[in-house]
Amino acid sequence: MRILRFNQDASCCVISTTSHQVNIYNCDPFGKCFELNNQAENDSQEGLMQYDVTRQRSIPTLDGGFIIEMLFSTSLVAIADRNRGSSNGKKLKIVNTKRNSTICELSFPYEIVDVVMNRKRMCILLENDQIFVYDISCMKPLETIDLWEDHLKSVSGKPVSDGSRRRNSLGHRMRPRMVLSGDDRSILCYTTYSATKSNPESYVLHDVVVYDALNVFPVNYLNSIHKGNITSLAVSYDGKLIATASDKGTIIRVVATGVDSEYDSTRPLLHEFRRGSRPCNVYQLVFNRHTTLLACVGDTDTIHIFNLNSTDGNEITNEPGDEDRLLASSNSDNLRDLVGSAESPKQLASFISRRLKASIPNQNLRRDSAHIKVNVDSEYRIGFPEEFPNQVYVASSDGTFKVYTIPSTPGECVLSKTSSFT
Numbered sequence: 127m128r129i130l131r132f133n134q135d136a137s138c139c140v141i142s143t144t145s146h147q148v149n150i151y152n153c154d155p156f157g158k159c160f161e162l163n164n165q166a167e168n169d170s171q172e173g174l175m176q177y178d179v180t181r182q183r184s185i186p187t188l189d190g191g192f193i194i195e196m197l198f199s200t201s202l203v204a205i206a207d208r209n210r211g212s213s214n215g216k217k218l219k220i221v222n223t224k225r226n227s228t229i230c231e232l233s234f235p236y237e238i239v240d241v242v243m244n245r246k247r248m249c250i251l252l253e254n255d256q257i258f259v260y261d262i263s264c265m266k267p268l269e270t271i272d273l274w275e276d277h278l279k280s281v282s283g284k285p286v287s288d289g290s291r292r293r294n295s296l297g298h299r300m301r302p303r304m305v306l307s308g309d310d311r312s313i314l315c316y317t318t319y320s321a322t323k324s325n326p327e328s329y330v331l332h333d334v335v336v337y338d339a340l341n342v343f344p345v346n347y348l349n350s351i352h353k354g355n356i357t358s359l360a361v362s363y364d365g366k367l368i369a370t371a372s373d374k375g376t377i378i379r380v381v382a383t384g385v386d387s388e389y390d391s392t393r394p395l396l397h398e399f400r401r402g403s404r405p406c407n408v409y410q411l412v413f414n415r416h417t418t419l420l421a422c423v424g425d426t427d428t429i430h431i432f433n434l435n436s437t438d439g440n441e442i443t444n445e446p447g448d449e450d451r452l453l454a455s456s457n458s459d460n461l462r463d464l465v466g467s468a469e470s471p472k473q474l475a476s477f478i479s480r481r482l483k484a485s486i487p488n489q490n491l492r493r494d495s496a497h498i499k500v501n502v503d504s505e506y507r508i509g510f511p512e513e514f515p516n517q518v519y520v521a522s523s524d525g526t527f528k529v530y531t532i533p534s535t536p537g538e539c540v541l542s543k544t545s546s547f548t
């Protein structure tokens with residue numbers, strides 16, 4: 127399976143089983159609604175179409191031949207095809223699936239790694255760690271965010287040479303992650319680099335920038351959410367919360383982004399869940415529409431669903447002296463004033479944040495409130511349908527689509543329907 131993902135509201139599922147074909151299925155009622163087949167164009171590029179499924183499972187990155195992002199259940203789809211060489215991997219096609227026609231094509235200087243969009247904005251992450259922000263209504267470029275330039279200037283205040291940048295993130299194990307809120311506020315969250323204390327030349331991806339993509343302005347900077355690299359990132363529909371997992375994959379953290387007026391900069395860490403005690407590659411984190419549930423999909427035999435409304439005595443309660451349970455955060459009002467006076471508004475050079483020690487997770491952290499047992503030989507993606515809040519969709523690389531009912535009390539989800547991608 128080369129692509130396996132749901133759209134923003136889990137009304138559709140996108141799959142690709144070959145290097146030349148992408149299919150989109152409606153989830154309810156289940157059935158194929160769109161097919162893209164580039165076999166004729168790909169026949170001459172057979173040598174470039176090989177895909178290492180083992181590598182995809184061992185490193186949770188977007189290495190498939192196609193990169194595809196739907197705009198909810200509309201007919202607008204963004205597609206990048208890396209099967210036909212690097213030159214084609216630099217092009218993003220905006221396709222109308224009802225007319226089966228290309229609306230426009232965007233070209234970039236480096237290969238495309240990821241695409242996210244909502245009804246207002248589209249953001250494209252390139253292999254050189256730049257993010258391009260577009261107005262989706264007219265496909266007008268609004269801003270370019272350089273993860274290396276902005277971070278290193280914010281740390282040293284000195285110009286950044288090309289040698290200081292990573293120019294081929296496709297060849298590296300860890301890559302930045304980005305997510306975009308589903309509502310019109312268009313809160314973009316992305317991981318960025320920071321130097322380690324022990325070795326200034328070594329960088330980790332454990333910081334998250336909260337960015338207002340609608341007004342093209344940074345909002346907040348969250349430091350050291352995990353000790354290791356953040357490999358999975360999710361944002362709530364309204365952009366108020368993010369969920370993160372590191373390369374260790376044992377702890378899931380839920381953090382306030384600071385976009386709401388009631389944000390408390392001394393208490394950004396809201397929830398901390400234990401996925402398990404053994405390391406795991408976390409492929410997906412996803413909130414439901416109303417931010418009451420959070421699902422975690424990894425390479426183990428269990429899909430976990432955490433209840434964000436449940437309180438069992440282990441909720442985070444940070445007091446002024448509890449530095450071990452806090453994340454670093456900047457005050458968004460001060461941040462706006464500082465960035466507004468900077469030489470360039472796209473630089474994050476004026477970020478000031480308080481760095482507090484990351485905690486050693488408590489062994490009594492809350493665990494899942496519901497779970498689904500799966501086959502470790504397959505890969506899975508999960509979606510929360512808006513119309514059915516007590517259900518969850520699970521798509522599998524073995525070609526099955528399943529609907530589960532979430533139990534009212536903690537326990538295993540109940541399988542209610544099974545379909546097949548044929």
